[in-house]
Amino acid sequence: MAELLAQLTDVSVHFPVRAGLLLPREVARVRAVERVSLDIHKGEALGLVGESGSGKSTTGRALLRLQDVTTGRVQFAGQDITHWQRRELQAIRRRMTVVFQDPEASCNPRMRIGDAVAEPLRVHERLTKAELQRRVGALLDQVGLDTSFALRWPHELSGGQRQRVGIARALATDPELIVLDEPISALDVSIQAQVLNLLDDLRKQRGLSYLFIAHDLGAVAHLCDRVAVMYLGRVVEQGEVGDVIDAPLHPYTQALLRSVPLHDPIAARARGLQVLDGEIPSPLAPPSGCAFHPRCRSAIAECRQLPPELAALPTRQVACPIAIRTAQLPIAS
Numbered sequence: 558m559a560e561l562l563a564q565l566t567d568v569s570v571h572f573p574v575r576a577g578l579l580l581p582r583e584v585a586r587v588r589a590v591e592r593v594s595l596d597i598h599k600g601e602a603l604g605l606v607g608e609s610g611s612g613k614s615t616t617g618r619a620l621l622r623l624q625d626v627t628t629g630r631v632q633f634a635g636q637d638i639t640h641w642q643r644r645e646l647q648a649i650r651r652r653m654t655v656v657f658q659d660p661e662a663s664c665n666p667r668m669r670i671g672d673a674v675a676e677p678l679r680v681h682e683r684l685t686k687a688e689l690q691r692r693v694g695a696l697l698d699q700v701g702l703d704t705s706f707a708l709r710w711p712h713e714l715s716g717g718q719r720q721r722v723g724i725a726r727a728l729a730t731d732p733e734l735i736v737l738d739e740p741i742s743a744l745d746v747s748i749q750a751q752v753l754n755l756l757d758d759l760r761k762q763r764g765l766s767y768l769f770i771a772h773d774l775g776a777v778a779h780l781c782d783r784v785a786v787m788y789l790g791r792v793v794e795q796g797e798v799g800d801v802i803d804a805p806l807h808p809y810t811q812a813l814l815r816s817v818p819l820h821d822p823i824a825a826r827a828r829g830l831q832v833l834d835g836e837i838p839s840p841l842a843p844p845s846g847c848a849f850h851p852r853c854r855s856a857i858a859e860c861r862q863l864p865p866e867l868a869a870l871p872t873r874q875v876a877c878p879i880a881i882r883t884a885q886l887p888i889a890s
């Protein structure tokens with residue numbers, strides 16, 4: 558297997574909720590991420606899926622050290638960066654970048670496209686004007702944009718083109734790891750496949766590693782090698798993408814998969830499929846035991862007690878004792 562590049566070990570991120578104007582005190586905690594462990598190897602794309610509020614972006618930010626962790630360890634390129642301060646982080650910032658969902662976010666409306674792409678280069682490298690221009694042209698070319706785009710303004714671009722600019726910016730410092738936080742969710746369906754193909758090509762050409770965050774498993778199936786499924790701050794299932802999609806073990810993954818092609822829950826129920834009922838609970842007051850139990854059709858008494866540990870099966874990790882008992886997995890070779 559390829560070398561390990563980035564790793565989260567037992568990471569939790571809690572946000573304190575404070576009350577009282579004069580003497581603010583902590584009255585509750587948003588448990589956004591709870592004991593999450595993830596590995597990303599060189600050249601690998603790991604998908605991270607789950608409903609809104611399940612803690613995906615916070616996990617991505619923790620991996621990039623854009624967010625402090627409450628407990629646990631963050632490693633990058635063999636170094637423990639959990640407690641690195643701004644100055645130390647500066648040295649590795651260029652090696653790990655992020656692309657956000659909203660293409661607007663990566664385009665300052667008052668900056669021409671060429672300047673937007675040049676910005677990270679200006680921060681990290683000392684280049685002559687001619688060299689800068691050449692590098693910007695090469696980056697635009699890599700993301701499938703003509704060099705004439707350098708002189709355009711963001712409002713003159715389509716959503717898909719703006720997202721390509723976001724990707725060019727992320728590539729500017731020649732990173733090894735890119736966190737892609739729902740990079741295609743805001744795009745028109747017809748454009749989504751093009752941007753996914755671009756990301757796939759770039760990964761192969763440059764040997765990039767991705768943490769690809771998405772709501773559902775559709776895009777993840779296209780781009781990723783492995784996938785981790787999050788529910789209310791915890792990873793509930795993790796494995797090879799093909800295995801997880803062909804034979805999801807956790808009831809939440811099963812429900813998530815069934816909701817992919819069926820946007821009409823009434824029709825889905827009529828066809829006897831289980832769909833996700835109700836809302837994701839609040840991470841301020843997670844349900845006892847397995848956080849998914851109030852929405853799970855298979856739940857039994859023990860599911861209401863202790864949160865299940867993520868147990869390692871030969872080719873999968875899953876946090877559901879019932880799924881483990883009934884798992885019919887092929888024997889690992």
Ligand SMILES: Nc1ncnc2c1ncn2[C@@H]1O[C@H](COP(=O)(O)OP(=O)(O)OP(=O)(O)O)[C@@H](O)[C@H]1O
Binds near residue numbers: 587589607610611616
């Ligand atoms: N800075 C913060 N302060 C307090 N709570 C926060 C903060 N950032 C995130 N949260 C909370 O943490 C939880 C997880 O948020 P996060 O943005 O990681 O979810 P997500 O899975 O990325 O959701 P989405 O799919 O909507 O982007 C949410 O309940 C959110 O409200």
Ligand SMILES: [Mg+2]
Binds near residue numbers: 613614615738
């Ligand atoms: Mg998010």
